[in-house]
Amino acid sequence: MSTSLAPERLESLRQQFLAHDSNQDGSLSQTECTELVANITGRSTGDYAVQCVIRLFDEDGNGVLDFEEFASLVSCIENGYFDREVTLEDAFRMADKDRNGVLTHKELRHLLKTNPEFSKEDIKRIMDQVETNPSGQITYEIFAKLIEELEPLAESEQ
Template identity: 30%
Template sequence: MEQALTGEQMVAFQEAFSLFDKNGDGCISLEELAAVTRSLGLDPTNQELNDMMREVDMDGNGTIDFQEFLSLIARKMQQDGDADEELKEAFEVLDKDRNGFISPVELRTVM
């Protein structure tokens, strides 16, 4: 994962991680995760927070370290890339004449 990231991305991800890691111990605790999600206007339940932590905490120590954080970012980037590819494929199916546009006639064929 790290090899695929640019230096600029690594700096940005390290800065983001540092914002989550309020006490500077190199790990994001459940409490820090709760504070960050709530500061973003989300109000997850304790169960949802525990589920998020379990999904990311690969070594099971109850915290998210920088490597685990990068793994989360990598999964998200992969999911976004997969979604982009699916949208492109769907567009190509609708764009019958391959001109880069979906005309009303082309759109009607699927309705």
């Protein structure tokens, strides 16, 4: 995984990484990432936000960030990645907790609950109507179609 960080910046990040790798296993757990984010930003971050970031940058899917994954995260932050709109692919990857490339109803429901524009009734109605593949799962294509259909609903509630 490549980053656009200068060698000096990478060395500085390696020192921060090692300082927060409390069990010295060469990776940052969710707890260690939460502490590091608080240390860097000066504010605490919710568990769900940290879980989402880990899922986005955890290339090998082991639930933790190794140094290369961590450096990629920092590079994205420093290059304005998080200053842009979240893409459908980002949202799908964040919701796909087991990283199997499809969403369960539970994963989709959890994602919808993070949007304050949807009431409990809206979420129930959406979940009752959502299409699935023959295995009862929600593919990316189904998800993208659902979001496209939901955009006018979210806009009308503003």
